[in-house]
Amino acid sequence: MAKIIPFQAVKPTRDKVSLVASRSYQSYTQAEREARLDYNPFSFLHIVNPGYKYAKEISGKARYQLVKNRYLEFKEDGVFVKDKKPSFYIYKIVDRDQQTFNGIVAAASVEDYQNDIIKKHEDTIASRETVFKAYLKTVGFNAEPVLLTYPDNAVISNILAEIQQQRAEFEFTTTYRDTHYLWQIDNEAHIKTIVEAFAAMETLYIADGHHRSSSSLLLCNDLKAKNKNHKGDETYNYFMSFLIPESELQIHEFNRLIKDLNGFTKEEFLIELDALFRIENRGIIPYKPSKSHHFSMYLDGEFYSLFLRKSNYVFKTSLDKLDAQLLYQTILKPILGIIDLRSDKRIDYLSGKKDIINLKSKIDSGEFKVGFGMIPATIEQMKHIADDGLKMPPKSTYIEPKLRSGVTIYEF
Template identity: 70%
Template sequence: MAKIIPFRAVRPTRAIVGLVASRSYQSYTIEEREARMEYNPYTFLHIVNPGYKYDQVITGEERYKLVKNRYLEFKEDHVFIQDDKPSFYVYKIVNRHHQTFNGIIAATSAEDYEKDIIKKHEDTIESREKTFKNYLKTVGFNAEPVLLTYPDNSTIASIIEETQKKHAEYEFTMTYKDTHYLWKVDDEAVIKTIQDEFKKMDTIYIADGHHRSASSYLLYQEEKANNPNHNGTESYNFFMSYLIPESDLVIHEFNRLVKDLNGLTKEEFLVKLDADFRIQNRGNTPYTPTKQHHFSMYLDGDFYSLYLRKNTYDFKTSLDALDAQILYKTILKPILGINDLRNDNRISYSHTHGSIEMVNIKGSVDSGEFKIGFGMCAVTIEQMKQIANDGLKMPPKSTYILPKLRSGITIYEF
């Protein structure tokens, strides 16, 4: 039984919301960040990069305190306002590829995370969880929702559709040509209907934001333990999420680039590869796999197709059937010697979709930066759910999921 609640969002005024909203801090290059901050005094980047004001790189607790100061200044200057009534927020994104995403921004339950009603499919790094937990505790707000997905629901879909017939609170387009729309839902009867529909759901799934949700859960545990009067209604019991139906979720593949052949010659590598794959050299014609367990490879000026020999590979679990796991277990670890997919600097990841991606892989290899590149099919929503249901975790960079959310459009305080 999934629990979601409305909240009083802190959000930009309508006139400047497009100037405030930003991508995640890490997605910008240093040059991009500085250019946006130089010419846009309203960007949310000024809040999360407070050292820019003093031309200083500031880290740790000192940075967290300055983040909170910048945030309070934005509120004092009426860049941000706070809604009077707890609300849900119907949110729509239309990206530059004309893909449309519709969902609801709400506060979701940390207890649901604990009980595995909110299911996970990726491992998290403990140090990152704790770092972001400390950040949240100091700054006192969530500014970017976790992306959750739920089974398609006709009642919720109807509410979203009816809400979108009204005048939007926000309608703005970002420089990446994504157009964003937001409607406030504060009618108590409609709120109850939405909540009742989510109560019928046994499970919802994290699509993107595993570290943010894990950190919010750690904060919940800490605050609960330190509050002798804890009753479960406190704001720290929840974290902000954007919930979209499964049919709206778009999953692309992450492909792999490796810097060397682990001391092998090309011929020695291909012989080892033949044990688990049927190999076809396709010359200079880019090959993009279209079926699960088929892979593309670019090496020494040639494209190859690799078809898994299923009689040599053991499918014991749902994770074993995942192409990213197959690539790891048959090539990356045993042949190329890459054991730690998160930290080995010999491997890199790329996510441009389709045939363009193979051209990009070719360019990266031909430049000499990498020796070999691999492409695969995208994970399906069914695979992602099954792996989460089985309590298993995908290898890092197994999915590139859309939509990508913006920071600073709605803010949840605790």
């Protein structure tokens, strides 16, 4: 029984939303960030990078307090306004390829996360959880929702379709040529129907945002311990989420880039691979796999196909069948000596949404020695692994949609 509730979002005014909304800070190049910070005084980047106005890099607790200061200034200047009524919000994205994503921005229960009603499929890093918890505790808001997915539901779809017949409160197109729309749902009958529809669901799944949700649990435990009058309905008992039906979730792979062959020559490395894979040299023609347990490899100016010799590999769990895990167990760990996928500096990741030529370019530049490509995981695999209580390796999935920061903000 999933608990989803409406909340009073803080939002930009209609005339400024396109100026405020930003991608994640890390997704910008330095030149892009500086251009936006220099020429757009309303960009949300001014909040998350508060030291820019002082031409100084600021980190830790000092940065957190400045983030809060910038946020309060945006509210004081009327750039952000808090809604008067708890509401759900329909967020729709139509990307440049005409792929459409429809979902509901809502508050999801920390207790559901703790009790595994909201299920996880990726491990989290304790240090990152603690840092983000401290950040949230100081700034008092979250501007980037956790992406949750749920089984397609006709009742919810009908409400979304009905409300989208009206003019959207927000409509703006980004320089990526994605068009974003937002509708507010404050009708009590609609809210009741949505709450009941989610309450009938046994499970929700985290698609993206494992650290954000785990940090919200740590924050909730901290604030609950300090609140002698804790009731369970305080805003810190929830975290902002974007709930999207499974059929609209888009999953891409992350390709792997490795800086060296762990002391092997090219020929020795290929012989090591031959024990578990059928190898075919594809020459200079770009190759991308089309089946599970098939990989592409780019090495020394040539593409190779690697087909798993299934007679030599035993699938014991749902995780073993995941290509990212398979690559780790057969090549990255035993041959290339990469044990910790999160901290080893010899490995990097490239979103499969980018063309295979991007992988080739990084190898050809000399920055990396070998690259591996695979097909994306499926939603069924992701759910099965989560249901079994297992965790995918880091960077197993690159999931869309990606919402803009600063469009809806959750305060606690």
